[in-house]
Amino acid sequence: MKIEEVQTVRALPNGILNISQGSTALARNGLLAIAVLFLLWIFWNAFHAVPSADDFCYGFGAQSRGVFQNVVTEYLTWGGRYTPALLISAFAVSDEVLLHHYYIVPLLILALNFLAARHFLSAAGIKNAAFLLLFFVMLMATFRVRESLFWLAGGATYGVSCALFLALIAEELRIFRGNAALSRKRIAVLSLASVLLASFNETVMLAHIALLFPLVICCFVRKTDRAVACILAAAIIGAVISGAAPGNFLRAATMPQHINVVLAVWSSLKLILAKYVASFLVSLLLVYCFFALVKPRREIAFPARVVFGFSVFLVLALWASIFARTFVLNDLGPERARTIDFMLVNAMAFLIAAHLHARRRPADQQKRKSALAGALFAGVTVLVVAGFIFYPNHTWRPVVEGMTASADLKSLLSARFAAAGQARGKSLEVAGYTHEPKPITFFNEIKASPAEWENVCFARYFGLTEVRLRTKSE
DSSP states (O other): OOOOOOOOOOOOTTSSOOOOHHHHHHHHHHHHHHHHHHHHHHHHHHTTOOOOHHHHHHHHHHHHHOHHHHHHHHHHHTOSOHHHHHHHHHHHTOHHHHHHOTTHHHHHHHHHHHHHHHHHHHHTTOOOHHHHHHHHHHHHHSSOHHHHTSOHHHIIIIIHHHHHHHHHHHHHHHHHHTOOOOOHHHHHHHHHHHHHHHTTOHHHHHHHHHHHHHHHHHHHHHTSOTTHHHHHHHHHHHHHHHHTOHHHHHHHTTSOOOOOHHHHHHHHHHHHHHHTHHHHHHHHHHHHHHHHHHOOOSOOOOOHHHHHHHHHHHHHHHHHHHHHHHHHHSSOOSGGGHHHHHHHHHHHHHHHHHHHHHSOOOHHHHHHHHHHHHHHHHHHHHHHHHHHHHOGGGTHHHHHHHHHHHHHHHHHHHHHHHHHHHTTTSEEEEOOOOOSSOOSSOOOOOOSSTTSHHHHHHHHHHTOSEEEEOOTTO
16 A cells, blocks of 8 residues: 655645645654754753662672672572663773763663664654654653663663563564564574563563563464464563562562552553553654654555554553552552553554554545644644743743753762762762752762661762761751
């Protein structure tokens, strides 16, 4: 099915709107400009990201035990997330890298997720640079950037796993559509990736298994690509390796009792309706507008059965990811875990929007779709400009203040690290960060008591006897 190029729109049939092709191009360029500005905001904060208490804990362990022995110790005493432990330890073991080149963390996570987004779109036959930029920015706009991008420990656990999971979803979409040859090499690579994915966190582990189960059933029913069962087996093996870590049982003994399984199932379903339906509708509208304004020149063939079937798989994956947290915490859990949730929502919105866009329509409807998308963007632009003018405290000013706060925090902590380096072998008392609002970049402030874990990790990493926060009275 060939998607027809939208011709010049001089007037809609009802005569109400008069939107030319030039207006559509203006809307498209405006949307791309907003996307670029958003990425510049991320880059600014990325270069002002700072290490946090968890990073110092892993760094001290890697320096004192060695990187690989530190991973083994974490596996035995803390949990089965051995791949993030390896990534964090390998990065934090170097003082020079951790203290002076921390920007590598968010930039690397950005690059991985960009490559994953490009791979996902290519699985749908889209290789348009403008569409890729808009889709990637939409992913990052729903990314929990404070904890999944600007923080080494959170980014290695959730930011990297988000990229790997999206890349695997692209491959599994190809398998479901029947346009991927499952060679031994491909099966081996996907199986290894599935084992590694399970080691990042429990959220993505269960989500991936929940997606693979119905995919395997469909492949066996169709009597094609049955080798996908090997990928499911690898994902389960990875889950067993991570779940059987002795550290998990040690931590579980200190946690409150889990809620009833049936209650957790019901709670997770309610959370999907309460927290993600509105987000899905917004993402669907945005992606549909991307198609209407950018018009990627590729043939897109998404039969209804493929869209419906794989969307059901993604809903199951979303439910499984939330169930893991509701069972243990009776809640959505830490903000960084929602990075995976929103990625699944955006992937589902893309599939449905692609199907709606690809349906053959009469020429006048094609024109109307592009014109309405341009009109929608124009209306939103007017509202945004009005908000900038009349409500600066709720629009642009918090963004500027947040960027200033990131720079202030970076300056304060750089001075603190320098003081800690000079006080090696001694005690240190430092001033705290007291400015409001807090920056978007993540950090754990040390406490007044030297016995707090944040203080202990900081002191050990810098070779101090102790570190404490200077009280305001002093």
